[in-house]
Amino acid sequence: MPKLGEFGRIERFFAPLAADLPGAYGLTDDAATVQVPHGYELVVTTDALVERVHFLSTDQPEDLAAKLLxxxxxxxxxxxxxxLCYSLVLSLPAHAGDYWVGRFAHGLGESQRNWGIKLLGGDSVSTDGPITLAATVMGLVPTGRMVRRAGAQVGDGLYVSGTIGDAALALAQFERTGEVHPYLRSRYRRPTPRVELAGWVRDHAHAAIDISDGLAADCSHLARASNVRCEIDAALVPLSEPAAALLASEPALRDRVLGGGDDYELLIAAAQAPPGTTRVGRVIAGEGAEILDSAGVPITLARTGWTHG
Amino acid sequence: MPKLGEFGRIERFFAPLAADLPGAYGLTDDAATVQVPHGYELVVTTDALVERVHFLSTDQPEDLAAKLLxxxxxxxxxxxxxxLCYSLVLSLPAHAGDYWVGRFAHGLGESQRNWGIKLLGGDSVSTDGPITLAATVMGLVPTGRMVRRAGAQVGDGLYVSGTIGDAALALAQFERTGEVHPYLRSRYRRPTPRVELAGWVRDHAHAAIDISDGLAADCSHLARASNVRCEIDAALVPLSEPAAALLASEPALRDRVLGGGDDYELLIAAAQAPPGTTRVGRVIAGEGAEILDSAGVPITLARTGWTHG
Structure with a gap:
């Protein structure tokens, strides 16, 4: 099969991902348009993933697409x-050819159907370096209703969605043994964004943050922005069964759970429990964030988040 | 000076660029908000620049910032x-350290003042590859008023802003002699976006495109999208004095002017002349785009655009 080239790839792989979004103009123009309904504003976030920094060269393109979104x-x-929609920047070395791009686009399509989002536009460029993937994702809130890191109130409970530490334990297990429990691996490869919690967060949360740098670090971000003190009880942090089993055999991995990151779960400060979440701590007067052991003593993590760029 | 790290760089270099934009929240949150006035819609475009593909490793960070925007x-x-505003993705190798980033941010600030745009947010990531810079830029038009590549009408004139070929000739001259005329170099390093033409384009143009792939290629895009035929008279294509002088001594460089790209001028189809532009051709019935020599014979370019990824 002859190589498709940039325009061929757009037409074949990416235009179908934009087909349901009139403002994308089939990816045939210099720009796209986004309509924001009256009374709403756009919420915009940008995250990038770099080969060998944020993902392994052996990771599958479909998984990378799902993870990027x-x-x-x-x-x-x-x-x-x-x-609502997203814009994409792909920097691709020659070895990520048409077959790779086709699989990547297939992964995007799957995620689009899962999360109700559509491709708006973007750019694809050549590189002699690693695969680099970036997305700018746009969503909607009623004007003035975006939930901030700031806003946690003394007396709030702290809640997390899902389970914590699965992705970090997958990496730790891989580093040590070269093998990974399939469930932990799936949590590393295909984190689940808690899209279904957005409405509850908007209506009830005082503050929230997604856990990407690690529970400890992101809890610190929330405490600092809110000008409060956050305490988390380590024993309350929800673990998946494979994570709990691994931790039982290697207790030192606890720090990876609390500090490792890549969870993409939500940490929410609220007066009541969000549906399907676990209460892990409390907001009190003061400053800083601590994770307490079962005796109530602050844990100093051997390894915190922020370890990748 | 100790290294700033990701958070230090954001606070020191990038937060000041977002200071005047309330929805950026000082770059301290997970996301930003964009308000679109009632009756308007957002126009979104994304372009990326890669070291050794789109720019030279010796290019200055201030220039790269200006060029990216x-x-x-x-x-x-x-x-x-x-x-209106923009989101940024920087993928930086270790050698692009705090000093480099400070100079890059300085260049962004200068462009922000020139063009009335502000930093909304973004992501900065490490890479073991080339410097890779991407921006998603957002602007405003009254709803439904974005000018398309489609829409050129039979009888329209074709007009270009500025002069054509300067950046391509700068590269050609550098390849041949290792030296570049200062004016041509400045046009390569610091293209001037024709922001001041946006209002006229919105009110009067039937179709428009920016010339990045080369005049010949971008004229083809416009003709195809509009389902018309576009003819450009090569003799009418406006040249800067240094470009004209270079071309007089090396006539074979004409193809680089017409096909080289990186002009970032506008090609506009309209019934009347946009202010400060040059009429270069016409829209007629038919299909395709041609550049005609002084005898009216179509020119086949030795080298067309699309040469970089």
Missing amino acids: AVNLSDLAAKGADP | AVNLSDLAAKGADP
């Missing part, structure tokens, strides 16, 4: 915004 | 949209 949709959900 | 603002101007 998930890490951005997770931010939208934390802000109480409903997904 | 210019190539996107040029798209907005072609669509008749007034600039």
Whole structure:
């Protein structure tokens, strides 16, 4: 099969992803248009993934597509915004050819159907470096209703969605043994953005953040922005069964769970429990964030988040 | 000086660029908000620049910042949209350290003041590959008023802003002699987005496109989208004095002027002349685009656009 080239790839792989969005003009123009309904504003977030920094060269293109959208949709959900559309920047070396791009676009299509989002536009460029994927994702909230990191109130409970530490444990297990429990691997490869919580967050949360740098670090971000103190009880942090089993055999991995990141779950400060979440701590007067052990003593993590760029 | 790290760089270099935009929240949250006035819609365009593909490793960070915004603002101007804000993705190798980033941010600030645009948010990531810069730029048009590539009408004149071929000749001269005329170099390094034409384009143009792939290629895009035939008279294509002098001494460079790209000027189809532009051709019934020599014979270009990814 002859190589498709940039225009051929757009027509074959990407235009179908934009077909249901009139403002994308079939990806045939210099720009796209986004209509924001009266009384709403756009919520915009941008996250990029780099080969060998944020993902492995052996990761599958379909998984990378799903992850790229998930890490951005997770931010939208934390802000109480409903997904609308996204713009894409692909920097691709020669070895990521038409077959790779086709599989990547297939993964995007799957995610689009899952999360109700559509491709607006973007750019695709050549590179002699690693595969680099970036998305700017746009969602909607009623004007003035975006949920901030700031806003947590003394007396709020702290809640997390899903389970924490699965992705970090997948990497830890892979580093040590070269093998990974299939469930942990799936959590690393295909994080689930909590899109379904956006409405609840918008209506009830005082503050929220998505957990990408690690529970400890992101809890610190929320405490600092809100000018409060956040305490999390380590024993309350929800673990998946494979994570709990791994931790039982290697207790030192606890720090990876609390500090490792890549969870893409939500940390929510609210007066009541969001549906399907676990209460992990509380907001009190003061400053800073601490994770407490079962004796109530603050844990100093051997390894915190922010380890990748 | 100790290294700033991601958060330090944001606080020091990028937060000041977002200071005047309330919806950027000082770059301290997971996302930003964009308000679109009632009766308007957002125009969104994304362009990326890759080291060794779109720019030289010796190019200065201030120039790269200006160019990154210019190539996107040029798209907005072609669509008749007034600039609003932008989101940024920086993929930076270790050698692009704090000093480099500070100079890059300084260049962004200068462009922001020139073009009335503000930083909304973004992401900065590490890479072991080339410097990769991407911006998603947003502007405003009254709803339904974005100017398309489609829409050129039989009888329209074709007009271009500025002069054509300067950037392509700068590269050609550099390849041959290792030296570049200062004016041509400045046109390569600091293209001028025709932001001031956006209002006229919106009110009067039937179709428009920014010239990035080369005059010949972009004229073809416009003709195809509009389902018309576009003819350009090569003798009418406006040249800067240094470009004209170079061409007089090396006539074979004509194809680089017409096909080389990186002009970031506007090609406009309209019934009347846009202010400060040059009439270069006409829209007639038929299909395709041709550039005609002084005898009216179509020119076959030795080298067309689309040469970089």
